[in-house]
Structures are given as structure tokens and as C-alpha cells.
Amino acid sequence: MKTFEVTSANNPKDRFHFTYGTEEWERLTQSGITAGYGMEYFRISNSRPRQWLIAYTEPNTPASNGGVVRGLDIIAIDGVDFKDEQTQKL
DSSP states (O other), X not given: OOOOOBOTTSOBSOOSOOOOOHHHHHHHHHTTOOOSOSEEEEEEESSSSOEEEEEEEXXXXXXXXXXXXXXXXXXXXXXXXXXXXXXXXX
């Protein structure tokens, strides 16, 4: 679910969710193009303390260009504690 709420600085609170119209989605899914950051995760534990590792990254993607490498342990996402935060729904 996407929220359209904004922060006190008038920036969108939800910067990660988006939608496509049906025609555009069908074009994308049937063209061999995929959307993503160029990384895959390996979930060791979904319950607290969570542990997800980066399984691999594709070259020349936002992930690899941003320094994400195989084996990286995800400890925070956008400044929020990933391992122990209680409000996250995974």
C-alpha cells in the first residue's frame, strides 16, 4: 500500500512504492525488461533479529554502483534499524 503523506519538509514519506498502468505493465513484463536495483537477497532469518545478506549484484546497476556487494549484511534501510525494528512487516 502506498501512502501519499508528506514529511514536514513536504517530501513524500513513501519513496519506494509505485504502480504501472495495465498496458505499460504488460509491455514491460513481455519485453524482457525487469525493474529493480540489481541485487538479490538471501534471507537467513525473517524474525528479530533479522538477518538478510546480499546474495549477488548485477554489474552497472544502482546496487553495484552504490557499493552493495555480495555478502553484505543489511542492518538498516533508509536509516531505520532493519534487524530489530518491531513495526516492519516483511
